[in-house]
Amino acid sequence: MSNDTKVALVTGGSKGLGKEIAYNLAASGVTVIINYNRDQESADEVVHHIRENGGQAHAVQANVTEEEEVERLVREAEQQAGRPVTIIVNNATGPQPEYSLEDVTWEDYLDQLHFTTKAPLLLTKAVLPSMKEQKWGRIINIGSEVVELGNAYFSNYVTAKSAVVGMTRSWASELGEHGITVNAVHPGFTPVERHGEVSEETKSSYMSDVPLKRMGEPKDIANAVRFLSSEDASFITGQNISVNGGKTF
Ligand SMILES: NC(=O)c1ccc[n+]([C@@H]2O[C@H](COP(=O)([O-])OP(=O)(O)OC[C@H]3O[C@@H](n4cnc5c(N)ncnc54)[C@H](OP(=O)(O)O)[C@@H]3O)[C@@H](O)[C@H]2O)c1
Incomplete structure (x- = not known):
């Protein structure tokens, strides 16, 4: 399938890593749907930037943790693109608060699972008929690399991201015979807008056990996603790939 017939839906494509993933896929000739939830201005800026650079992009608002909104998202995405969605990047995330075990609640776990498992499940089910x-x-x-690091006071997020590992393998086993690959990219700490100004001290402390001795940049994550979505990665499925300079193996 040639890139100009592919349609990628990037959840949370308006900011941070999702924005860079959208830019990277669009630069490869794929039509990109920029999903966002609240901040239309940022999503419109991403669409504008892609179009200015000769790419194809459309913004579609939807809360990906709600079933009816996901169904509408896929409908609108296909209307805007004029073709079915062929690539999904499950990237959206909400706030990621840290709690001690004394303070964390089951609802805090669910808040994270809604993004890491519910939203990907709803979206995948919505596009599966056309992909098949x-x-x-x-x-x-x-x-996230946190599934290897097991960060303290972050069990809500670590648990929810850990589910991505097995879910990816199970979906890959089930969908391989249909020509659908399923992989996960696990970023390390990659500063984006929401992190604000990250101090040199924080960066040095993080990088001290990163073999490649630098911070990750959004384009590092986007390059991995673009590769996995390409024809070159057609024999790779069920894999969990860390993109963190070797901080975890
Ligand atoms: N950056 C890192 O250091 C890092 C490290 C490891 C893993 N990750 C993972 O990488 C992914 C991207 O993280 P990020 O740091 O780039 O996040 P971010 O900058 O906070 O961006 C979050 C995106 O998700 C959207 N969003 C939020 N709630 C949504 C909802 N209910 N429905 C649809 N979209 C929604 C936001 O749009 P609105 O603003 O319009 O709501 C925004 O576009 C996440 O899965 C995160 O866990 C990031």
């Missing part, structure tokens, strides 16, 4: 019909699809889940 075309016998081609790419599902890329965005996890």
